[in-house]
Amino acid sequence: MFATEREYQFRPSNVTPFAAATTPTLASVFRNQPTEVVQAGGALFWEGDPAKHLFEVVDGVLRIFRIIGDGRRVITGFLFPGDLVGISMKDRYLYGAEAVTVTKVRRFARSSFQEKMNQHPELRPKLFARLCDEMAAAQDQMALLARKTAEERLCSFLLLLARRTEDASKSTPTVELPMTRQDIADYLGLTVETVSRNVTKLTARGMIVPKGRHGYQFKTERLALLAGDEDADNNGCDDRDIGCQRFGRTLA
Amino acid sequence: MFATEREYQFRPSNVTPFAAATTPTLASVFRNQPTEVVQAGGALFWEGDPAKHLFEVVDGVLRIFRIIGDGRRVITGFLFPGDLVGISMKDRYLYGAEAVTVTKVRRFARSSFQEKMNQHPELRPKLFARLCDEMAAAQDQMALLARKTAEERLCSFLLLLARRTEDASKSTPTVELPMTRQDIADYLGLTVETVSRNVTKLTARGMIVPKGRHGYQFKTERLALLAGDEDADNNGCDDRDIGCQRFGRTLA
DNA sequence: CGAGCAGTTGAACAACCTCAAAAACGGTGG
DNA sequence: CCACCGTTTTTGAGGTTGTTCAACTGCTCG
Structure with a gap:
């Protein structure tokens, strides 16, 4: 699709340098899977495909999108290294995933992911937290689309x-x-x-x-x-914690 | 706020009549909590409040909202009987919750909810599935706001x-x-x-x-x-499963 | 009855979209 | 290295959808 190969460097989302060394991370579940390369413009899967796999983005950027009536496209998120794609309880993907740039991913069968999660129950809260972050990101996006x-x-x-x-x-x-x-x-x-x-x-x-x-x-x-998140006359310093990343889409 | 008390009858979201009788449901965790009544227009909590509790909507309708710069309000969801509010890993609510109509809710301290979930691990996939449904709903909403x-x-x-x-x-x-x-x-x-x-x-x-x-x-x-979900010349019959409800907000 | 709020309607306006064309890339092959 | 081609990006002019502002209707409930 594109022949272009662009430069970019984004850091992994949930892998803080220290935590990575000491506690097992979600990414560690994928660690020993071989990586696959998707060319820029290439599809990882389409909306409606049987949702047999999960993916971890190792390198590159993905776009997650849906097509609604009359071919209108909506990109619901961009995914960066460290993000997961395809987590769901549905048997089909609810969106398509394409590579924005050349992208490296690790693939995991859904069943083996379930297994791994059962073997390492300490990862469960991490996965849960990630879904929560993602939900928060989705709400930010709704606010953006509705009123900005x-x-x-x-x-x-x-x-x-x-x-x-x-x-x-x-x-x-x-x-x-x-x-x-x-x-x-x-x-x-x-x-x-x-x-x-x-x-x-x-x-x-x-x-x-x-x-x-x-x-x-x-x-x-x-x-x-x-950016329109605060009142115009407020210089943006409020006490709420906004430390979390709020970007990726993980669910399918 | 409102003196009005409107009539409505919405059915609980994830409680199918048969399943409810046989397998334990998420709602059963709340079953023995006393119910509280929130008057129409009353707040359950505000964005930024310490997120100490979860709630199950027993009766009535809630609105979940955020305020962005210059007082613009965004309602990110309506909640109906059977829906959960306030699930999160954050220590503060990321949105406010108000009663649209007189509403009955059951309150649960977050810690005891955690406990209950550990006692009944068979509920975990149900909770997970609910988050996934909610994420799907959020994506539908993004598509609606972005392109419809x-x-x-x-x-x-x-x-x-x-x-x-x-x-x-x-x-x-x-x-x-x-x-x-x-x-x-x-x-x-x-x-x-x-x-x-x-x-x-x-x-x-x-x-x-x-x-x-x-x-x-x-x-x-x-x-x-x-509704703009299908091509105009397509009479809406495609093979994807759209059986799930896609409405509530559960996370905080 | 009448105050207050939700809802409706109208007219003018603005932000964003559509359509069209030109300019700037980015890659290819001579 | 340069000329060429398809694609992406920019720019312009005009149109539309939805907003803004304002007036008006009709409930509900003191």
Whole structure:
């Protein structure tokens, strides 16, 4: 589909450096599976396929999507290294999964995953917590789609990506956008044109600065003011914990 | 808040008559807790409250909502008898829960819920399945908000409600709308006016027929054609299983 | 009865979409 | 290395859907 192979570096979602060394993680269940490579644009599975496997994203970026009437596409999430795809109790996938970039995944039969989880009951709360994070992400997204303006949506999205990059702690991280404008549009419930225009606008205002092919340097504090999550006159410092990642889709 | 007490009858979500008699259900964990009554408009908890309890809706309807910048409200779900509220691994609720109608709930301390689940491990997959259903519902909602027109949103919503009524199997069930137009608008990402106009339009076209104060009789097949889930020229008969309810919010 | 709120209706407006075309990539092959 | 081709992105002009603002109706319940 694409011949392009883009550069990107996102860090695994739930693998904090120290915890990884001491306690078994969900990823460890997949550790000894061989990795498979999916070319950019290639499909891992389609909506409606028998849901026989789970996958762990090892490297790259996936998009999770649905098609509704008249071929309208909705991207319900992007998946990054460390994320799981295909967890469910349904016998068919409820969405399709495609590679945005060249992607490495580890495959696991659903039955053996169940087994592994029974052998390691200490992983259960971790899986549970992940579903909860994902539910929280889904609710954020509903709020975004229901009530935010195009500009707010874009800023929220950029900040979400920023949290996944190597230097997420920096106030002006450089972030790669491996997905197309069309992907972003389908994720934010907008058109390509609207996304493009707003990227241009943010660039013109200096909130983001182009860095290389698909990269931008973000002014995260200024973007946060435009993301529409707080009152305009509130400088964003409230006491709630928002430490968790809120991005991936894990369920099928 | 409201003095109004509206009539409604929705059936419990995951309690199929037969299964309830034979196997222990999630609801059975709550069975012996005393029920509390929340007046219409009253709050069960607010976003940001310490998440000390879970609740089971016994009777009535709850709305789950968030407030984003500038006071914009987003209703992320309505909860009906049998649904659970407040399940999470976070120590604070990520949303508020208010009673749409007078509502009966059973309260459970989070720790004792954990205990109960450990005592009855056979309930674990049921809880898990519920989270999966909820995730599926969230994805439906994202698709609705991202890509559907006002009319499609309203029809989708009405059909969702229809599935919860006593006579859901009938092709022209009579359904109560216990929530206000504002609630519906905040759930569908629209304004009150747009909801009102579209209700009027559907009524004029005879797709829904007013029945009493807050009730309507639905022509479900005709509504389904307008819900935007299938291609316009496809009469809605595809092979995927869509039997599950997809409505409630359980997580906090 | 009348105050207050939910709901409806109308007219003007704005944000976003659609359609169209040009520009910029990114890769390919001479 | 450069010319070419398909794709992605940007830009522009005009149209539509849904919003905003405002007035009005009709309940319900003191």
